[in-house]
Amino acid sequence: MAITLTPPLSGHDVRELSVGDPVLITGVIYTARDAAHQRLIELIERGEDLPVDLAGQIIYYTGPTPAQPGMATGSAGPTTSSRMDRFTPPLLAATGVRAMIGKGERSEEVSRSLGEHDAVYLVAVGGAGALLAEKIEAAEPAAWPELGTEAIFRLEVREFPAIVAIDTRGGNLYSAGRARYRRSASRKSC
């Protein structure tokens, strides 16, 4: 049974989540990827206001394709989260973001800072952009439209499916899943 998440989320809401929990998000989420993160962190470092109040919000790492007629966005699946790793700890500390949706592993620092700031890392299925776009009902630029697909968009989603990949206690879906199905000895990468 999936857990319904309706942002804004409280610390309590996310502490209740555990690795492997399927969630369905309904409400407003914000997109941000490489270029938007760069700008957000520059503003935070200069002590300036952000263009969007992210307290309690969910950030979705995606850069959608342009919308076809009759659609809110085009294809809109998750992008690789690790490119945002260096930005995530300061972003969590400064804004109170409660969750991020992406794909792939995160760094130790990100995992630690999720615990410190009561936030979780959610993942969606990479390669399912056409299906995920059907869960997006409205989209409008929220900041920096000149960045094109890399702008911050405010999305209204209904039953957007994701899985908890890192919870506030440091549990990790990827390492647990890999350990369970591994049939060979682990080797250091060359």
Place this chain on the structure above:
Amino acid sequence: MRDIPASDITALVARLYQDANFNLPSDVIGALEGALLEEKSLTGIEVLETLLKNAGIAARKRVPLCQDTGLAVVFAEVGRDVHITGSTPQEAVDEGVDQARREGHLRASIVSDPCFDRVNTGTNAPAMLHLELVPGDSVKISVLPKGAGSENMSRTAMLKPADGPDGIIRFAVDTVEAAGANPCPPVFLGIGVGGSMDRAALLAKKALLRPAGEAHIDPRLGGLEQKIMDAVNDLGIGPGGFGGVVTCLGVAIEEYPCHIATLPVAVNIQCNSARRASGRI
């Protein structure tokens, strides 16, 4: 000599690039369906079902399979007896990629300079065009929209000749292990062996054009492909990287002679959305 107007090449690239982004090749769908029968992880099975459902939606609604509609990798085999008129092959292909972007609502994902300003070109061009002169009077074009998630996890190594097939297996497995969930598993592997550093990488990319389930014509290389596939599937990464027995859907090796002192190897990872399309003028 046969004259082919550059506009014909543009039109073909525009059509192929859209087709590739909306329609997952039938052999890739077959490989995903096969994986569904093998996968033991329930989450893994759900991921595979989601990917098949996604392919259905993309084809039906002509929505891109993935929001990363790719860096346009284009292979053109140009007959020696062909004269392309009107513009250069690169200009013709770039125009086709941009036309596909406009008509198909694809994403512009290319920045003009990699180091400093990284300003989007807005056209999704330039394409990575690989031209080859072949006998005949026709032009064959293959497009491979390449997602960055899997491209970023690809690697090239200059092994020692003594490393041999075992070294190639080890490097391929280590590359996939280090990639983990990032390249959107289950993945395909294009592996280039031999040539030079640059040629190995090109062979790896070219190997990704081979349909899933087709082994190399040389049984020794076909056997090596199978060994790599088995070793990669033992990693347990699984669909979506959430753990499972299906990490890899196919391995294709292409080889070329090399220097007595070298064994270049390139592993190009392709995501589950293994898009490609070919056509001929």
